[in-house]
Amino acid sequence: MKANLKNRLCSKNAVTLYFITALYLVVSILVYGGWASRHLSSMLISISCYIAMAVSLNLVVGMLGELSLGHAGFMSVGLFAGCLFSIYTVGTLPLIVRLPGAMLLGGSAAALAGLVVGLPALRLKGDYLAIVTLGCGEIIKNVITNLNITGGALGLNTSTIYSGTKTLLPYAIALVFITVLVMMNLKKSKHGRAIMAIRDNRIAAESNGVDVTYYKLVVFVLSAFFAGAAGAIYGHSFANVKAATFDYNMSIEVLVIVVLGGMGSINGAVIAAIALKALPELLRDISDYRMLVYSVLLILIMLLNSSPRFADMKGRWSIGAMYKMLRYGRKAAVETEVSHGHE
């Protein structure tokens, strides 16, 4: 029992949680102590939302092995549903009820959209599914832009519910923790293993009794839910939101984060979200090249990951390998690398 507890406290997932806790602790001290620059505090909400987006997209791309190019669409459904709820209840409900309510409602609305998009996913896979999710993302954008209730092409005026970083940060931290915890536990559970079995070999999984239809729907709904909840918070940090912001390019941006972090890795998604969102803000001079760098990253990571030419380089430069090298020395690290490779 004691050893079990120790194992759990030192497990990889726990380390990720410690890492996030420590990071947010430092950030909170800076923000509430008044030491954070305006620049830093303005980034925090957006980074937190991107972490939630990336971790939830990782469920589809990394664990289910299907490409979703409509993640920004789900986010914008959640954003508009949540913000509309917030706008109508701003006079009656206090923030502590209103914001979680908006997140829940936004998440549910997005989950519903995820269900609708997930239904075609039952028949499709690969390229066709990717195109369908892309198409659905564009349809969502088009519909929101043309509805009156969402402010049309001018965007929704959210200045009445706008809140600063100091007010939003606790909710954003809660969102990140809940998203990461849910995804970690899902990955370790029976359901997570079933989802990953579908990714590795759909036919084999099906013949072993895994309900592919059910799990594909669950994955789409769950990932859309968290994207929607993140969207609701994200909307509160702006004075005006337009559906056109949440287009294909934003979906690609989240995809780059997931791929850079390593598909299927939750800690990777968190680290990559922080790195990719914080670095361009800090290095303003190269902002013109940001998208170009993203695209090169996508191509290079894919080549390094799956080209036979680079297969023996794989894993040698990972953080895990470096940790092993520090702990066991160079030789042992190489040996564990080799034994892993032959599993």
Next chain:
Amino acid sequence: MIYLVRTLISGLSLGSIYALMALGYTMVYGVAKMLNFAHGDIIMVGAYSIIVAVSQAHLPPLAAVLISVAVCACLGVTVEFLAYRPLRQAPPLNVLITAIGVSYFLQNAALLVFGSEQKAFPSIVSFPSLSVGGVEIDGITLATLAVTAVIMASLTLFISKTRIGKAMRAVSEDKGAAELMGISVNRTITLTFAVGSALAAVASIFFGAAYVYVRPTTGAMPGIKAFTAAVFGGIGSIPGAMLGGIMLGIIEQFSKTYISTLWSDAIVFGVLVLILVVRPTGLLGRKLNEKV
């Protein structure tokens, strides 16, 4: 009635451009079994190379077109060699992400080179318009339709009669067996990319003439729609690409005219989703059975 015919004709004009683009998609998808996301962006590069050749180098139109074809074919082959060839054995998801990366790279590289503001496409081709029964048909529409039909016919001949075409069909059928029969799979796929990208250059002429302005992101969305057209007609089928493209163009034009311009994109993408879900093999495609 005249109104209806006019809508039909502008739909035909839009559709013939989609058809021309869809031919490139269907060639590459049929042989290499991958969605070349970057095809739309290769069309954009083709349009820019014509702009540079005509307005800056002051070359005659024919030379500009030839240069554009050469640039696109080289670009297609380079992309295939650098990005897609190392991934021949990789899972489809990785190939798809790489293709998105390439598409994004081309867009952003063009953004850095040419800037974000739109550039006017030079009018290098002009055709007299034709008047039939009081309805004016644009010369460019007729030219696009004629060129698409000619390209379709010659591609069909090329695929069915020549040695290279046979090799392409063999690779499309079974890569391993083709390799055993002495066909170089890599060379065949490279050639397919060269042909597909050269078609993109041809598409860029008519695309530029119809849309007039070119921007770095010009190719992306029409590219996706053209891919839908290819799926609509049945992916891998050359007559199917033409049929699908023309039908998609007519659908888009009719929804613009009779429903709403604002909703036309949503309708076209709705049709896209519907086709992919209901009939993924398309109108003229063959049904593929899954092998265990």
